[in-house]
Amino acid sequence: MQTEATSPFQTEECALQQQDSSAKDGSRRGVGSPPSCLVCGGTRLAKIHRTPDQVLLCCDGCRLVFGWPVFSREALLEYNAISFRGEGFPETTGYFDRSLVGLDGSSLLRQYRRGLEQISRVVPSGRLLDVGCGVPMFLDLARSAGYAAQGIDSVPEIARIAREDFGLVVHTAPFGRCGLEKDSFDVITMWDFLEHLPDPMGALILSRELLRPGGVLFVSVPNHRSVLHGVAALLGKLPYRRTLEMVDKLYHFSHVCIWSPRAIETALARAGFSPLARGLEGPDLSRYRLPAPVRAGLTAIDVVGRISGLRSRLWILARTADGPSMDRPGFPTGVRSTG
Numbered sequence: 001m002q003t004e005a006t007s008p009f010q011t012e013e014c015a016l017q018q019q020d021s022s023a024k025d026g027s028r029r030g031v032g033s034p035p036s037c038l039v040c041g042g043t044r045l046a047k048i049h050r051t052p053d054q055v056l057l058c059c060d061g062c063r064l065v066f067g068w069p070v071f072s073r074e075a076l077l078e079y080n081a082i083s084f085r086g087e088g089f090p091e092t093t094g095y096f097d098r099s100l101v102g103l104d105g106s107s108l109l110r111q112y113r114r115g116l117e118q119i120s121r122v123v124p125s126g127r128l129l130d131v132g133c134g135v136p137m138f139l140d141l142a143r144s145a146g147y148a149a150q151g152i153d154s155v156p157e158i159a160r161i162a163r164e165d166f167g168l169v170v171h172t173a174p175f176g177r178c179g180l181e182k183d184s185f186d187v188i189t190m191w192d193f194l195e196h197l198p199d200p201m202g203a204l205i206l207s208r209e210l211l212r213p214g215g216v217l218f219v220s221v222p223n224h225r226s227v228l229h230g231v232a233a234l235l236g237k238l239p240y241r242r243t244l245e246m247v248d249k250l251y252h253f254s255h256v257c258i259w260s261p262r263a264i265e266t267a268l269a270r271a272g273f274s275p276l277a278r279g280l281e282g283p284d285l286s287r288y289r290l291p292a293p294v295r296a297g298l299t300a301i302d303v304v305g306r307i308s309g310l311r312s313r314l315w316i317l318a319r320t321a322d323g324p325s326m327d328r329p330g331f332p333t334g335v336r337s338t339g
């Protein structure tokens, strides 16, 4: 993984001491209070973009990018259900249906297999929990590889599909209210999950509590330190509504946190994890409905990202670290509610 450096795409220094004047919606957390980083609590924040809903801020301390004010847990859960029904964006219509029938040969399936390979080198069998599992293709793979696999997702329809079509157990609950036993899992996985949370530290601390000592956590998230987001920064400066709309979609409010290598390592360390392995990968474009020029453009961006070591997704495998980690100064103690 590359060494983290100051983002070349950072623009305007922003010391927001008051609420964004456009954010009067009560569904958003942080309205009326100054913003602070969702991972390290830092208040040195650079404004990198503004959507109709939020201001996108980059933490100077850990490089987490997040939208402010943060939407409430309830609003985010509601959007998850809308998204699963394919009613989010035209580009994502049928996204989850295609996950069920069209993964053969897709980059997503290759990513799942690579992730499982990384996990199995450290923990070759045992109890595995996939958090925010969506349609349970990864769970199915994990079960085939010999893990006692189960999932959790906030969308009830997913549990039904898992049970009826796959014979798998998927709990229907927000992760923070899952009620699962401490020290009961050998592996926890989070594919495309951590970026959707207003309280990512709560989810990581809860994961550590659910894992047995020596258990591993695998996380795969969007990577802001990428060519894709660099191109977005340039497009966001152009005086064209069309390009601005594309950038706004990239910074949609449902992606509460956009990670970077430094941000995820900071978060994992603070939650009591030690990294074991990490890497970069590209997006799975096969499930999106995209105009041909957009698809070609995104494919080209990923090629440049691959060459330059700045691809748009990152994964990291970490093990529970020795010793207590939740008593460090400035850190939340105990398990916090997480959507």
Ligand SMILES: [Zn+2]
Binding pocket: 037, 038, 039, 040, 041, 042, 059, 060, 061, 062, 063, 064
């Ligand atoms: Zn931070």
